[in-house]
Amino acid sequence: MKIKIIVIAILLLGTNFLWSQDDMLDSLDLSFESTPIKEDKVPYFAIAGGFTGTFFFANFDEIDKLIDSNFPSMGKERFKGSNIFMPGAEGFTAIGIIPNMRLSFFGAGGSKTIKSVIADTTRSIDYSISFNGLSFDYAFVPTRRLAILAGVNLGWGTMAVEYYRTTGNYSWNQIGEDVNPNNFMNRIEAGFWLVQPHLNIEFAVTPFIALRGSAGYSVSLMNEWKFNKNSTFPNENKPPDKLNASGLYAQFGLFIGLFNY
Numbered sequence: 001m002k003i004k005i006i007v008i009a010i011l012l013l014g015t016n017f018l019w020s021q022d023d024m025l026d027s028l029d030l031s032f033e034s035t036p037i038k039e040d041k042v043p044y045f046a047i048a049g050g051f052t053g054t055f056f057f058a059n060f061d062e063i064d065k066l067i068d069s070n071f072p073s074m075g076k077e078r079f080k081g082s083n084i085f086m087p088g089a090e091g092f093t094a095i096g097i098i099p100n101m102r103l104s105f106f107g108a109g110g111s112k113t114i115k116s117v118i119a120d121t122t123r124s125i126d127y128s129i130s131f132n133g134l135s136f137d138y139a140f141v142p143t144r145r146l147a148i149l150a151g152v153n154l155g156w157g158t159m160a161v162e163y164y165r166t167t168g169n170y171s172w173n174q175i176g177e178d179v180n181p182n183n184f185m186n187r188i189e190a191g192f193w194l195v196q197p198h199l200n201i202e203f204a205v206t207p208f209i210a211l212r213g214s215a216g217y218s219v220s221l222m223n224e225w226k227f228n229k230n231s232t233f234p235n236e237n238k239p240p241d242k243l244n245a246s247g248l249y250a251q252f253g254l255f256i257g258l259f260n261y
Contacts (some may be wrong), residue, residue, distance in 0.1 A: 003174040008254060044100045044139040044147055048210065048257020049091035054108050055250045056084045056129065056218070062243040063127065071163075073123055077114040084129060088111035092135070092251065102149065104135035121182065124164045129245055131157025131194050141261050145204040153196035153216070159187035160247045187228055192245050204259035212253035220245035 057113050060079035088108025095101040109130030116123045132154015140148045167182045174180070198216025205211060225234055225239050233239065 004102070006136065009025065011071040015142075020061060020156070044102075044141050045094045045260040046102070046204075046210070046257065047093040048255040049089070050253060050255030050257075052088045052106065052108060052212075052251055052253040054088060054110075056086055056110070057248045058084055058127070059242060059244070059247055060127070062240050068124065071123070071125070073118060073223075074114065074116045074125070077116055078184075078245070079112060079125075079127060080112060084110045084127070086114045086129070090255075091134075092137075097122075098138070100139045101143075102135075102137045102151075104137065105133075106131040106135055106153065106155075106232060115261055116145060119166045123197070126162040127160075129157065129159045129171065130156050131192075131193060131245075135218075137200065137215050139261075145203075145259075146261065147164070147200075147202045147261060149200040149202065151198060151227065153194065153198065155194040155196075156191065157194055157220075157221075157245060158189060158191050159222075160187060161243075162187045171194050188239060189229075190225040190239075191223040193223075195219045196249075202253075204253075204261065207259055208256060210255045212251070214251040214253070216251075217248055218246055 004014050010206055020029075038050030060082070064078045067078060072138045086108040087110065088106060090104055090106040091105035092102050095103055109122050109128070111126055113124055135151055135153045137149040139143035140150075142148065163186045165182065167180065170180075170183060196216050196218050198214055200212055200214040202210050202212045222241075222244050224232060
């Protein structure tokens, strides 16, 4: 009899325990839909250097007007519709104290030449430009390995236009003040300050190699023009304001370094 009473008591206690467990399970929220998934933002860090190739779309209108009026022997050769390819280099590093900010050092230069050859006389006009400076960029990282950087370049440079005329061969002993009047060179040049707002898209192929595509606009503040290095132009006869280093540009780049984003 005592054994039966003990068994019945154990069964009753077990039933009560199971009921209490069911109540606890019902009170739990096991739905996963209400749990927000937190996505960590990808930080930007890079330190690298490499090659840049810039296509500068300069305003050649004033040079072409000068050729039309003063250089009939150039024939149909004109600068209009062309661009200047400027090979260069750039190095950059992230600024640790400002998240996603980057500081760069850059330099580039190039020239464009048109030429006319008639009999033994060669005439050519050379347009050249070079600049150096600093770049400040802020990086957005929409996905790993891809960075979009908005920024501005601040720099300085030199722009020059040269005209050459040569006939036949020339010897070392003929270089001096007593020269053939059919052989000469004229050069005008000016320094300038440069502001370039731009947008870069960079993709890290590996943690050590990255590619760039970029576009921007150059705004130049021209300094005084000089003729053959030493002479200056009077105000009424100086080169026109539209002869400057302003214009659109497009750029590609290949960089080697450390890209951790």
